[in-house]
Amino acid sequence: MDSMTWIAVTSIVIAGITTGFGTMGPALAEGRAVATALTSIAQQPDASPTITRTLFVGLAMIESTAIYCFVVSMILIFANPFWNHAIAQATGN
Amino acid sequence: MDSMTWIAVTSIVIAGITTGFGTMGPALAEGRAVATALTSIAQQPDASPTITRTLFVGLAMIESTAIYCFVVSMILIFANPFWNHAIAQATGN
Amino acid sequence: MDSMTWIAVTSIVIAGITTGFGTMGPALAEGRAVATALTSIAQQPDASPTITRTLFVGLAMIESTAIYCFVVSMILIFANPFWNHAIAQATGN
Amino acid sequence: MDSMTWIAVTSIVIAGITTGFGTMGPALAEGRAVATALTSIAQQPDASPTITRTLFVGLAMIESTAIYCFVVSMILIFANPFWNHAIAQATGN
Amino acid sequence: MDSMTWIAVTSIVIAGITTGFGTMGPALAEGRAVATALTSIAQQPDASPTITRTLFVGLAMIESTAIYCFVVSMILIFANPFWNHAIAQATGN
Amino acid sequence: MDSMTWIAVTSIVIAGITTGFGTMGPALAEGRAVATALTSIAQQPDASPTITRTLFVGLAMIESTAIYCFVVSMILIFANPFWNHAIAQATGN
Amino acid sequence: MDSMTWIAVTSIVIAGITTGFGTMGPALAEGRAVATALTSIAQQPDASPTITRTLFVGLAMIESTAIYCFVVSMILIFANPFWNHAIAQATGN
Amino acid sequence: MDSMTWIAVTSIVIAGITTGFGTMGPALAEGRAVATALTSIAQQPDASPTITRTLFVGLAMIESTAIYCFVVSMILIFANPFWNHAIAQATGN
Amino acid sequence: MDSMTWIAVTSIVIAGITTGFGTMGPALAEGRAVATALTSIAQQPDASPTITRTLFVGLAMIESTAIYCFVVSMILIFANPFWNHAIAQATGN
Amino acid sequence: MDSMTWIAVTSIVIAGITTGFGTMGPALAEGRAVATALTSIAQQPDASPTITRTLFVGLAMIESTAIYCFVVSMILIFANPFWNHAIAQATGN
């Protein structure tokens, strides 16, 4: 395996793992937040606007951690500086 | 194993693992959200429209993390830039 | 082991693992949703139509993550682009 | 080990693992669903027809994930396209 | 190790693991179902016929997943197509 | 290591592991079932005949999964078709 | 390492592991059963004969799974057919 | 693999893992904080300003640990001193 | 490493592991049983003779699984048939 | 791989892991502390100044452990004595 293949292979592996595992935490956390929102609404229907507003702010912050992972994956697949350097070096050679 | 085979093999492996494990979290989270929705409806049947509406918004956000994983898998199988580069290099050679 | 065998072997391995492990999460989540539906019906028999309707929508969304896994497995076994490319290359040679 | 043996061996391994581990989730989920059905019946004997009906629908959906695993195992043992290709190639040679 | 030995060895390994681990889930699930049945009978002795009937249906469905594992083990030991092919090839040679 | 030794060694390993780990699930499940039976009797002494009858049926079904494991172990030690084939081949040679 | 040593070594390893790990499940299960028996007696002293009788039947069934493991260990150490075959072959040679 | 490839590969791997796993803890912690905020609002709607204010301060501190991970990933991809040294050495050579 | 050393080394390893890990389950189980006995006595001091009697029977049965492990360890260290055979062979040679 | 590459590679790996995993504990701990603060405010709104003050002191101490990890990562990337020694040795050579 030459250098470019190594970089390609590890980029593929890590892009998949980062998204695959990194979304596990946010998914579970969002599930928990949604679940408590529902019980809270059932318990106090009058406070549902405050609850849903707080819920959406919270979901946005939790989703942000999932998006960090997705961004890293996309950078590794489509804007990988090490890969670009390797291609530049290969064509420049 | 030459370079193309390595890239093909790791793409297959990671496509499967990303979807296989990455959907575990969302599935459990959705199960939890649905379960609480049901208990909430049973506890407060009058609030069922608010509850189901909040539930569907929440499920959509949780499902989004599962879709990130599925998208990464599909990119790795059908729109893999490293594979395309390798094919281009092989045919151009 | 030549290239084709490597691709065949990893396709088999990942097809099995993706389905075998990827259905674990949805199964547990569905079990949880069904279980809560039953307790909710027992607790509030009058709301059973709303409960079963919400349950089926929820089960459909959870099942969708299991189906992502099954779809990836089937793609890897029966519509694998890397395998098709390898066969094309082998016969074209 | 030649190519055919590799394919045979991995098919055997993955067929076993997919069924052996993939049925763990559904079994636990069904156990949970059945358990809650029983407590629900004990708590609200009058609702037992609704409960058992919902239980059977739910068990069917959970069982479906176990059946995905079993189907993948059977495909790998008895209708494996990679194995068929290998045999065709071996006899055609 | 020649091809036949590899196939024999992996068949033995997977037959044991599939049964050994695949029965763990069903056993725990059945234990849970039986346990809840007993508490339900103690709580509502009048509903014991409905409870035991639902219990037996549920145990049958859970046991079915254990039987999938046992069937795969038996197929791998006594009706293994890869082994049969290997023997046919060895004797036909 | 020749072929026969490989088969003997893996048979020994898998026979032990299948029984050693496969009985863990049933043991825990039986412990749970017995424990609940005892609390149920303490809670509702009048229903003890129904409880013990249901308990014994349940224990029998749980024990069956332990027996699958033991049967596979015994088959691998005393009625192993791969071993028999290897001996036949060795003596027939 | 010759064949006999391999068989001896794996027999020793598996005999120990089967007993060492296989007794873990039964021990925990018996601990649970005994613990519940004690709380049940404390809760309902009049039902102590029924409770202790059910307890002993249950302990016997749980102990049986521990004994399967011990039996397999003893077979592997003192009545190992593969070892006997190897000795027979060695002396008969 | 030469030195530069090793550095590139490990930078890719660690950038992915640090973000992928390092966001798991913060995501779960934020989910927990949001969930408790919602139950607290439902329980004491009058205190919702204090609660949301404390929640946002807490989320900011938890998010800070996720941002440490993201910062380390970005440093490793775009401002890696070891990579810069290697490039400098390569071009200077 | 010659054969005798292999047998000695694995005997030492397995003797330690069997006792070291095999006593973990019984210890935890006994701790649980003793703990419940104490709460039961505190809850129902009049039933303390029955409780302690049942406790001692139960501890004896749990201890038996720890003793199986200790017996296997002692057999492997002091009455190991494979070792005896190896010594006999070495001296008889 | 020469010495400098080894040091660079391990510094990258450990810098990522230390931050990635080391922030997991603090994140979860802060989530727990914030969550309890919210329930405490909801339960006793009058004590909210004391609660938020104690919360911030506690968060500061927990955050300190996350900062230890971040500091170690930064030292390894930007002020690594082993790397400096290696560079000094390389240039001095």
Place this chain on the structure above:
Amino acid sequence: MDSMTWIAVTSIVIAGITTGFGTMGPALAEGRAVATALTSIAQQPDASPTITRTLFVGLAMIESTAIYCFVVSMILIFANPFWNHAIAQATGN
């Protein structure tokens, strides 16, 4: 590494592991037993003689499993038959 070193090394390793891990279970079990004894005394101060007596008997039995581990460690370090045999063979040679 010659035979004696192998035996010495594995004896050291296993002696440490057996004690290090084997005392984990008893320690936790004793902690549990002592904890329950304290709550029981607080709940029923009059029964403290019976409780402490039962506690000490129980602690003795749990401690016995820790002592099995310690005994095996001491045997492996100071009365190891395999080591004695190796020394005898070395000096007798």
Place this chain on the structure above:
Amino acid sequence: MDSMTWIAVTSIVIAGITTGFGTMGPALAEGRAVATALTSIAQQPDASPTITRTLFVGLAMIESTAIYCFVVSMILIFANPFWNHAIAQATGN
């Protein structure tokens, strides 16, 4: 890799791991202590001086274990006797 590189590499690895993992326990413990302090203040506002005083003493003791880890890391990076010996030997050579 020569000796100095080995020592440098392992020092880097262990310095990171000791801090990264060793602060996990203290962080969680402090989170727990702070959380209980908050609930205690909410429950008994009059005792808040005693509670905060005890909390700070406790946090100090828990933090001490995190500081042991940090100290070991710093010793390994900046005052490593093995590294100093290696440098002395290298320069003295």
Place this chain on the structure above:
Amino acid sequence: MDSMTWIAVTSIVIAGITTGFGTMGPALAEGRAVATALTSIAQQPDASPTITRTLFVGLAMIESTAIYCFVVSMILIFANPFWNHAIAQATGN
């Protein structure tokens, strides 16, 4: 690596692991015992002499298992018979 180095290295490794992991169980157990003692005193201040006495006896027994581990570590570092034998052999040679 010669024999003495192997023995030294494994002695170091095992001495650390035995103490490092072996004190985990006792620490947790003592934490539990102390925690329950405190709740018991809070619940029944009059019984505090009996409680603290029983607590100290229990802590002594739990600490004894931690001391077994520490003793084994000290024996391996300062009174290791295998090391002494190796030194004797080396100097006597």
Place this chain on the structure above:
Amino acid sequence: MDSMTWIAVTSIVIAGITTGFGTMGPALAEGRAVATALTSIAQQPDASPTITRTLFVGLAMIESTAIYCFVVSMILIFANPFWNHAIAQATGN
């Protein structure tokens, strides 16, 4: 790698691991003890002197296990008999 390097490397590794992991248990245990002390004071403010006294005795005993680990680390780094012997041998040579 020569002998001295091996001993240095393993000493570094084990010193870090022993402290890094060995302080995890005590930290969690102290967190638990402090947490219960706080709830106990909140529940029974009058008993706070007894509680804090018992707490400090308990913390001291738990801290002792953390100190065993720290002592072993320090011995391995600064008073390692195997390292001293190796240096003596190296200089004496």
